[in-house]
Amino acid sequence: xxxxxxxxxxxxxxxxxxxxxxxxxxxxxxxxxxxxxxxxxxxxxxxxxxxxxxxxxxxxxxxxxxxxxxxxxxxxxxxxxxxxxxxxxxxxxxxxxxxxxxxxxxxxxxxxxxxxxxxxxxxxxxxxxxxxxxxxxxxxxxxxxxxxxxxxxxxxxxxxxxxxxxxxxxxxxxxxxxxxxxxxxxxxxxxxxxxxxxxxxxxxxxxxxxxxxxxxxxxxxxxxxxxxxxxxxxxxxxxxxxxxxxxxxxxxxxxxxxxxxxxxxxxxxxxxxxxxxxxxxxxxxxxxxxxxxxxxxx
Numbered sequence: 001x002x003x004x005x006x007x008x009x010x011x012x013x014x015x016x017x018x019x020x021x022x023x024x025x026x027x028x029x030x031x032x033x034x035x036x037x038x039x040x041x042x043x044x045x046x047x048x049x050x051x052x053x054x055x056x057x058x059x060x061x062x063x064x065x066x067x068x069x070x071x072x073x074x075x076x077x078x079x080x081x082x083x084x085x086x087x088x089x090x091x092x093x094x095x096x097x098x099x100x101x102x103x104x105x106x107x108x109x110x111x112x113x114x115x116x117x118x119x120x121x122x123x124x125x126x127x128x129x130x131x132x133x134x135x136x137x138x139x140x141x142x143x144x145x146x147x148x149x150x151x152x153x154x155x156x157x158x159x160x161x162x163x164x165x166x167x168x169x170x171x172x173x174x175x176x177x178x179x180x181x182x183x184x185x186x187x188x189x190x191x192x193x194x195x196x197x198x199x200x201x202x203x204x205x206x207x208x209x210x211x212x213x214x215x216x217x218x219x220x221x222x223x224x225x226x227x228x229x230x231x232x233x234x235x236x237x238x239x240x241x242x243x244x245x246x247x248x249x250x251x252x253x254x255x256x257x258x259x260x261x262x263x264x265x266x267x268x269x270x271x272x273x274x275x276x277x278x279x280x281x282x283x284x285x286x287x288x289x290x291x292x293x294x295x296x297x298x
Contacts, residue, residue, distance in 0.1 A: 005141055007260045013149045015256025016156035017211050021229055022236040022248040023163060024207030030180050030243030031200035033099070034091070037106040039208050040230030041113035045082070046075045046209025047225060048121050050216035051128035058130050068131040075213040076206060083205030087198045095197075110226070118223055125220040132217035152214060159207070164245050176200060180243065235274050239281045241288025250289055 025039045050071035057067035086109065094102050135147025167173035178186045179196045187193055219225075236255050240247025255274055262270040281289060 007264055010260035011257035012153050014259050015252040016152040017215050019156050019252035020211035021208055022233045022252055024204035025233045026237045026248045028204035034102050038109035040226035041110050042205045042208035043212040043229045044226040046212030047216040047221050049075050050213035051126045051221050054128035064130040064134045071213050075209045079206045079209030080202050083202035087201040123223055125222040128216050235278050239278055241290040244290035247290030
């Protein structure tokens with residue numbers, strides 16, 4: 001029983017931060033119709049910024065709680081600015097062109113950001129473990145876990161609910177949904193679509209960087225971090241359905257549980273299990289588990 005519970009808890013912890021990353025990716029695709037290859041780079045950027053801030057706070061003798069709050073604020077500010085500038089300064093010049101062109105542009109951004117992170121932070125691993133001890137150790141049904149890992153689960157659930165509520169229960173969210181369903185009609189109704197694009201892309205970058213910041217105390221930051229994340233993120237949004245918040249949640253849960261089960265039962269098949277789930281879903285639901293509803297043109 002404890003073995004099964006361990007797999008479930010490990011899967012939920014994995015799914016928590018993967019969900020936040022995939023949420024940003026699916027939001028950008030839903031609004032801008034861009035398969036953003038550079039999304040993993042924003043995750044890595046958030047992790048590196050968080051590590052830098054945490055290290056600076058610790059060097060001044062301040063408590064880890066201050067470092068935790070400071071890293072989230074710093075990542076939110078910098079990631080939003082980077083996302084806004086990237087969309088306004090680069091991506092908007094390629095709207096209306098073939099989707100492959102935008103795919104290549106984001107791939108170029110991915111390569112550039114890989115070199116930028118190496119230039120700024122070097123190639124050696126960086127650690128920022130101080131916030132990891134912030135919540136101590138917790139006991140759950142006879143199992144002992146680091147509190148920080150378990151806290152990630154409600155945090156990601158709160159972020160997901162906030163995104164869902166913002167899209168479905170606020171005026172701004174309804175404007176974004178209107179642009180997603182029918183851009184031409186939105187323009188005719190006076191919606192400033194370009195501003196919606198910039199906000200959606202900046203928010204997608206923010207979510208990726210926020211996930212990087214939340215996982216920074218758990219991992220070592222080093223080159224290649226972004227590649228691993230973007231593979232998992234694409235698997236999640238493909239399983240759940242491109243552009244679907246609910247699909248991102250279910251996809252992250254499936255991938256998280258599959259990874260946890262593989263690690264405990266068959267470590268060598270960890271990546272294979274993810275592709276197996278993705279192939280099984282696409283075989284019966286080529287559009288993913290949660291197909292986004294499209295307005296019918298008459």
